[in-house]
Amino acid sequence: MVGAARDPDVEGPVQAEIFVVWLDEEQKLELTGPCAAAPWYVELGATDHPVEVVERVARHALGKNPLLVHSTSWRHDHDAVILSFVVVIDAADVGAMQSVTIGRAALARSEATAAPKEIASAQVVEHGLRHLAWLVKDDPVVSHELSPAWKQALAGYVPEPFRNLG
Amino acid sequence: MKRLGCACGWEVVGTEDEVVAATQEHAEQVHNMKASREDVLARMESVEA
Numbered sequence: 001m002v003g004a005a006r007d008p009d010v011e012g013p014v015q016a017e018i019f020v021v022w023l024d025e026e027q028k029l030e031l032t033g034p035c036a037a038a039p040w041y042v043e044l045g046a047t048d049h050p051v052e053v054v055e056r057v058a059r060h061a062l063g064k065n066p067l068l069v070h071s072t073s074w075r076h077d078h079d080a081v082i083l084s085f086v087v088v089i090d091a092a093d094v095g096a097m098q099s100v101t102i103g104r105a106a107l108a109r110s111e112a113t114a115a116p117k118e119i120a121s122a123q124v125v126e127h128g129l130r131h132l133a134w135l136v137k138d139d140p141v142v143s144h145e146l147s148p149a150w151k152q153a154l155a156g157y158v159p160e161p162f163r164n165l166g
Numbered sequence: 167m168k169r170l171g172c173a174c175g176w177e178v179v180g181t182e183d184e185v186v187a188a189t190q191e192h193a194e195q196v197h198n199m200k201a202s203r204e205d206v207l208a209r210m211e212s213v214e215a
Contacts (some may be wrong), residue, residue, distance in 0.1 A: 035174035040196075
């Protein structure tokens with residue numbers, strides 16, 4: 001993976017990578033979180049349920065309940081299985097956290113029989129938003145939680161299912 | 167005074183005990199990690215008071 005600082009002590013065979021996203025008043029998707037725009041890594045123990053841990057750390061770090069917590073892809077990186085999560089929060093809950101507008105990126109595509117050699121953080125986010133675009137059409141819970149403005153913002157993303165990125 | 171910064175951007179400055187306590191809390195609540203006192207001491211640095 002390129003373009004991502006790592007928390008040096010986050011280790012273990014399974015880790016979560018969290019991208020906190022929100023929709024600004026100009027209807028632009030923004031990336032934020034306690035690590036600002038950098039991926040946020042979390043250790044997952046053998047008895048930890050990944051979604052429960054991500055929801056708990058997100059609620060604590062953000063100080064509010066997230067609107068959505070969804071795993072969007074997985075890959076093998078840094079000697080671990082990395083489960084990527086998109087956490088959607090309300091604009092009012094961004095507070096003082098640094099935030100950047102999310103740009104578009106080409107997806108990292110696998111070769112016929114091998115994973116991509118490199119996967120950039122922006123490509124993971126791109127797929128995560130494509131997965132949300134798929135969920136908002138397929139999953140009634142997600143569709144209920146996301147506002148019409150969110151649905152409009154996701155309309156430009158090609159819907160993709162959960163999948164491995166590398 | 168001691169200082170410790172996390173790759174996620176968080177940092178703490180204080181006495182050794184304050185830095186250890188704050189770092190252990192940050193590790194557990196933000197990264198779901200258990201950090202021993204020895205882990206924290208190995209990563210902290212001295213700064214001007």
